[in-house]
Amino acid sequence: MKSNFKASILTMSTLFSALSLFAQNSPIVNGKISQGGNKPVEFATVTLLKAKDSSLVKGAVADINGKYDFEQVKPGSYLISAVAMGMNRAYTNAFTVNGTNLQVPELELTAASKTLKGVEVSAKKAFIEQKADKLVVNVESSISASGGTALEALEKSPTVTVDKDGNISMKGKSGVVVMLDGKQTNMSSADLTEMLKNMPATSVDQIELIANPSAKYDAAGSAGIINLKLKKNTNYGTNGSLSLGAAHGYFPRYNGGINLNHRNAKFNVFGSYNYSYRQQKNELFVDRIWKNDDRVFKQYNEMKQKSNYQGGKIGADYFINKNNTIGVMMDLAMGNPQFPTNGTTEMGTRKGIDSILRSNTYYDSKWKRGAYNLNYRGILDSTGKELNIDLDYARNSDKQNTDLFTNSYNVLGKPLAGDTTRSKQPSVVDIKTAKIDYVHPLQNKAKLEAGLKVSFVTTDNDVKFDSLRGANWIFDTNRSNNFIYKENINAAYMNFSKQFDKLFFQAGLRAEYTHMNSKSTSFKNQQDNIINNDSSYVNLFPSMAMTYKVNAQNSLGLSYSRRIQRPSYDDMNPFEFYIDRYTSESGNPYLRPSYTNSVELTHTFKDFLITSLGYSHTKDMVTKVLEAGVDPHSGDTIILKHKFMNVAKADRISLNVSVPMPITKWWMSFTMFTANYNMFESVLNNEKVSLNSFGFFGRTQHTFTLTKKVSAEATYFYLSPQVTEQGLWNMKSLGSLDLGVQIKVLKNKGTLKLNVLDVLNTNYFRGTFENAGQFTSVRNNNDNRQVRINFSYRFGNNNVKAARNRQTGLEAEQDRLKNN
Missing domain, CATH: 2.60.40.10 (Immunoglobulins)
Incomplete structure (x- = not known):
């Protein structure tokens, strides 16, 4: 009943905004x-x-x-x-x-x-801007996003959702490529989420949502591209901005940042620094019931996350003349997340509990990321011919240490058995890329784009487990592993576009040759056990888009693209990570890339009401599923294993409606609604699994201008019950109500924002999964309800001069890294 009421609120809000456009x-x-x-x-x-x-x-x-x-x-x-x-x-x-x-x-x-x-006069950016090829979110214009993290700002963007494991979806589809300033992060979804959790939202200027990228973009990403543009001051002279923020949920959080810029006729030097400290509580409830007997497991884990994040960026542009510019950029970040976890698992039958497993896990990670770019931009002649060259190098390192202590007791509290293990998991990822892009204007409003790119990636993960036997640490050959992965991708593309009288047409083709080699060395039976996988393949990725202006009020758009989603580097590493004695997670060296064909029809009314209907088919979709496992020491068959696998196929039909709507002079609303029908087919534990579901997601944001200096904002989102693409969970509904107020101070150069997130405390995941004779239910409570305050201040010269927006050559590689 409550779910239907929430759905009705969003549906009525969408219909009210849409129907307000029509009359006699x-x-x-x-x-x-x-x-x-x-x-x-x-x-x-x-x-x-x-x-x-x-x-x-x-x-x-x-x-x-x-x-x-x-x-x-x-x-x-x-x-x-x-x-x-x-x-x-x-x-x-x-x-x-x-x-x-x-x-x-x-x-x-x-x-x-x-x-x-x-007296400074400043124009306020709209929260949402519809561009010809993308949707732009201006983060500073959202009161509730201020003072939070980059991930929370991303979650408030239209058509974007983030699930309990940190998987980012757009328009209900996973496989999104996430960029920072046009460079891909090369992280897995979970570790990308961890980094965005630590990055202050005040460091983000805009979020670009590109549903159907053209051929000039890397083919990676089955659901499109999300580009987070970090702040870069663009004024002449010396100027900058300062921000400070604090929040409190179960535990306190702090963040701060500064942006500086100096620019003259020949040079532009810019830099930024951001810091955040975050504590967060996470509760995980897992119930497992075996269908063929009466065994029951009830598991509860409490995690107290603590992390420090520091990120800095420095760069310079040299304007050789009005047509030629050379630039350098260096982007550095480091963090130290710690996850102490206490867990209790009650084991027995439906008649009662016969034993209890208590576990204590301490996870500590120290990671560093560095990306370096050298670039050139040249305008070759007066017709607009343009040449761009980028050379990039990135290195990501991570040192992870985990200690796991488990003890089992009978119902009277008498110890039965204990186990102590520790692991060290250092990893290094090196990425080298070079790309060149050329733009050639043609006659009659036509344009030809072409480019080349080459990339080399090497990852090295060396995992060593020890088990405590008596007073001695014994090397665990069953769990230790060394995984080395090498990849080379060579790509070329050509893209043609032309504006006719009422028709805009664009078509492109991208070709990619990929060679990869992965080698996993384990040490079972005191001997090296090597898994070597060497393969290469060639793929073509066509894309097409057209827009037709029917009349002054209506336009139609049609787009198609074929894209690839390569597994993240760590998802292919076969080593197993044990949460407790009966719960583990592992990669899969035999993962294949997934391929997605997408088509979308869009109708735009007065460049105002946007409606789109889309269909996508994905082959070999990669997702993390639950399956029954076997304990390597005891032979127990009650292990619950989280494993990455290629799902046979996935089909999705989606309907999207977005309506920016001024209701009164002081009340502005933006409402969006996404409905989708999902069809999944797979084979798990030799059983065919077919899952179909209907679901929808809606968000409505309302901004109220109370005075010239004071404004308020209310945002509500709702996600209906459905089958999730990641994990194939039958999830229940969730939602969140956020409230905020903003005050302009210090002659409008300062902004003070106060907001409360998840007022109703309804933003938590609940879901069920059934496979291999086991029924599993999960509830995951995050520390989402919080109060935040943020202050920002702008200073320096205000003679505006636009600077370059540079995308480098690391777009496709950085997004596949696992980095905290």
């Missing part, structure tokens, strides 16, 4: 928004106001040519207001509508953030 036919008011040189302002926010009191009548978004129109305008006196990112708001003179169509004189916007008599 009346005169049309149209016009154009431009800037200096008669250049159109793309996707400007345009509002129709009553001339008498400036109250809001309607809102719209200008198209790519800066044009807008309002339908069903009743007779009366009005004026038009328009604003765009980085520009000041402007108004037309008052005009009268008397029953016939009216064209308003062109409205010109001027650049914002200019100093007028010592």
